[in-house]
Amino acid sequence: MESNERIAICYNLLCDVFIEGAYASLQLNNCLNSIKDEKDKAYITNLFYGVIEKSVQFDYIIRSIAGKKPKTSIELLIKMGLYHIRCMSTPAYAAVNEIVKLTKQVGKVGASGFVNAVLRRSEEVELPKDDGGTKYLSVNFSVPLWICDKLVSEYGYEFTKQFLSAQNNKLIHIRNNSRVIDKEEFEKLLGDFRKTQLGYFVEHDKLASLNKSYYTVQSLSSMIAVNCYIQGVGGSPVVLDLCGAPGGKSVYLEELAAGASIYCCDLHPHRVELIKKYVKRMKSDVKVILNDATVIFPEWINKCDIVICDVPCSGLGVYKNKPDVLLNKKPSDIEKLKRLQINILDNAKNYVKVGGLLCYSTCTVLKEENEENIAEFLRDNPQFTLEKIQSDFGDDGMVHLFPQMGEGFDGFFVARMRRKQ
Ligand SMILES: C[S@@+](CC[C@H](N)C(=O)[O-])C[C@H]1O[C@@H](n2cnc3c(N)ncnc32)[C@H](O)[C@@H]1O
CATH class of the missing domain: 3.40.50.150 (Vaccinia Virus protein VP39)
Incomplete structure (x- = not known):
């Protein structure tokens, strides 16, 4: 798939979520079902979830340059460009060209100058420094300000910062289906795994080689809840x-x-x-x-x-x-x-x-x-x-x-x- 085709797909998905209120995972899964190439799927998934994850931080950058919120359809184009520049190490000129092209392609010719200007100036914007305030938490961790305020009022600043900065694990947490296979036999099949108190962390790719009735993906926290x-x-x-x-x-x-x-x-x-x-x-x-x-x-x-x-x-x-x-x-x-x-x-x-x-x-x-x-x-x-x-x-x-x-x-x-x- 050409790169402009992939970003156009991603743009449509983001519009579905941000403008139409669609569920991100459902929308993405429906779309991925019709795409064959694994690299295309990975690219679209990364850009789609990346823009969602960084949305609050990118709002800050856009408003620092433009002074106000643009229309959501325009804002999403800029956010996709920002994700390329800030998180995918795409050279700024290449990202700007690609996004400006997409802006015209989706019929927003009138906004292409604005999109171009905001993206070109985006590298000048500095994020707030850690001054013990919730604005820093909100922009830095890309979480809405009102949620940061709420968390800080309930748990204090340092605890909230730890909560927001905890990294999610890229490995998948699974457990064996004990109705079908016991732990010992399951571990032999898994080969490479890291045991947790109730299950196993494995690489995502591992799942494809396992019989679907042998295992299930279930978070450690969900398993702890059931034990409780x-x-x-x-x-x-x-x-x-x-x-x-x-x-x-x-x-x-x-x-x-x-x-x-x-x-x-x-x-x-x-x-x-x-x-x-x-x-x-x-x-x-x-x-x-x-x-x-x-x-x-x-x-x-x-x-x-x-x-x-x-x-x-x-x-x-x-x-x-x-x-x-x-x-x-x-x-x-x-x-x-x-x-x-x-x-x-x-x-x-x-x-x-x-x-x-x-x-x-x-x-x-x-x-x-x-x-x-x-x-x-x-x-x-x-x-x-x-x-x-x-x-x-x-x-x-x-x-x-x-x-x-x-x-x-x-x-x-x-x-x-x-x-x-
Ligand atoms: C947190 S999820 C449950 C996850 C589930 N216990 C599990 O471990 O797989 C909450 C569920 O509540 C359902 N739900 C929402 N309102 C409900 C209602 N009034 N009666 C029954 N279920 C409801 C939702 O559809 C959703 O599936």
Whole structure:
């Protein structure tokens, strides 16, 4: 594929995400399906996610030169040029020529002088120095200012800086499917791997050579969460996973708790299909149900030993791997999510048997989505008490994971509550 063809594809993808609000990973995967050459795929993926990741930093550079925000369609062209110049070591003149050509090609002839001028001056712009302020954090780590402000107010400046600067691992975290293959045999097949406390880090290329029913990609944090849900639980529990798609936690739980009857639900039919596909691939017996976790389902009342609410959240804990989770988010989105999380917990409590557990988890570190929800729930529901989780990840009985804790950790939160009466 010619290089102008690749960047044109990337431009269209970025417009879909930034202008039409499409999901980055879905849009990219659909597009990559029709591209044969691996090098083209890698180039498009790198440029597409790179521009998303650096978007906040590039806004700063563009505004420093232009004084105001250009139209998004123009801004994206400039951001693609900036990514070439600053992150792909493309000589500035070559990047400018390529992007100006693309500007004309996509019918923005009138903006080509502006795009040219901003890109040519972009190397003059210096990023803010570390002065202990959130503007530095926001521009340097390319994270919206309001999120940096929030993190600093909750955790302080140094902790936030560590959180934002923790590097994501380029290796993939996988586990063996113990229904199909045991660890020893799996490790022989893997050959080259790095063991973690619950799984393995492998090179992405390794996956192609493995039988798909032998393994699954699952983050270490997600695996830790499942171990927390069932800590100390024996027997044959009835487990209801209310926000379950694509099914990662339910299927892993089934492997840890032989004898459990597990029901994995989701609100969205297309996501329920994902659970079904995953359950089939993993040769699992988890039952799959379409259900809205905020609406009472009378047949389940008082029936479950464990109810899991792995709720929709801001995703701030995994933003390094999914940079689009921060795109177009506003403080009011967090408030909406918080209301949904509380509604789900409030409905889920009805399904827990006396003596059973209500588990809550998120992949965010924002306290209003985590410990504040738990405190509110316990205050309003004295029939539940916090069931402390024994772990190295927090001394309040809840589990708080942060990416700076080590390789493979995401920002994650888990809490459990036991129904006493
Ligand atoms: C964090 S994801 C769950 C990940 C899953 N537990 C796993 O480990 O694979 C949250 C899920 O909640 C679902 N969801 C959102 N609102 C819901 C609702 N009202 N009822 C049930 N599921 C909902 C979303 O579709 C999404 O799949």
